Amino acid sequence: ILLLIFFFVSGCAIPISRSSGNPIDPAKVAKIEKGKTTRAEIEVMFGQPISTAMLTDGRRALSYNYSNTKMTAFSTPIPFSGRAQGTIQTQTLQIYISKDGVVEDFEFNDNTQKVSGDGMGNTRMSPE
Numbered sequence: 336i337l338l339l340i341f342f343f344v345s346g347c348a349i350p351i352s353r354s355s356g357n358p359i360d361p362a363k364v365a366k367i368e369k370g371k372t373t374r375a376e377i378e379v380m381f382g383q384p385i386s387t388a389m390l391t392d393g394r395r396a397l398s399y400n401y402s403n404t405k406m407t408a409f410s411t412p413i414p415f416s417g418r419a420q421g422t423i424q425t426q427t428l429q430i431y432i433s434k435d436g437v438v439e440d441f442e443f444n445d446n447t448q449k450v451s452g453d454g455m456g457n458t459r460m461s462p463e
Contacts, residue, residue: 356426359443369441385398398429406421422447428441428442
């Protein structure tokens with residue numbers, strides 16, 4: 336009976352989820368208009384930036400970041416034979432605001448990768 340309990344408990348799938356920041360909605364990014372959208376409008380759409388930098392020419396760079404990791408770890412009774420698989424999503428939005436408070440330029444990246452690994456520390460990542 337103890338042996339059966341050991342195999343049952345050690346053969347479990349353990350979900351792991353972690354995120355930081357707020358998701359960046361691509362539909363909102365599509366509404367940004369260079370030379371027209373104001374900083375106030377940006378902050379209504381996306382909230383307060385994670386960081387604001389003052390550039391040497393007086394412009395401001397607003398940064399928004401989000402990451403979400405969803406993994407499932409599979410354990411086995413044999414040492415170093417477990418595995419894990421899941422996805423990692425990262426989003427970054429960098430917005431450059433003119434001295435007049437209007438968007439001059441912006442860059443948005445949204446990347447999701449499949450991740451898998453084994454009990455020996457080998458990891459593979461591929462685009463989803």
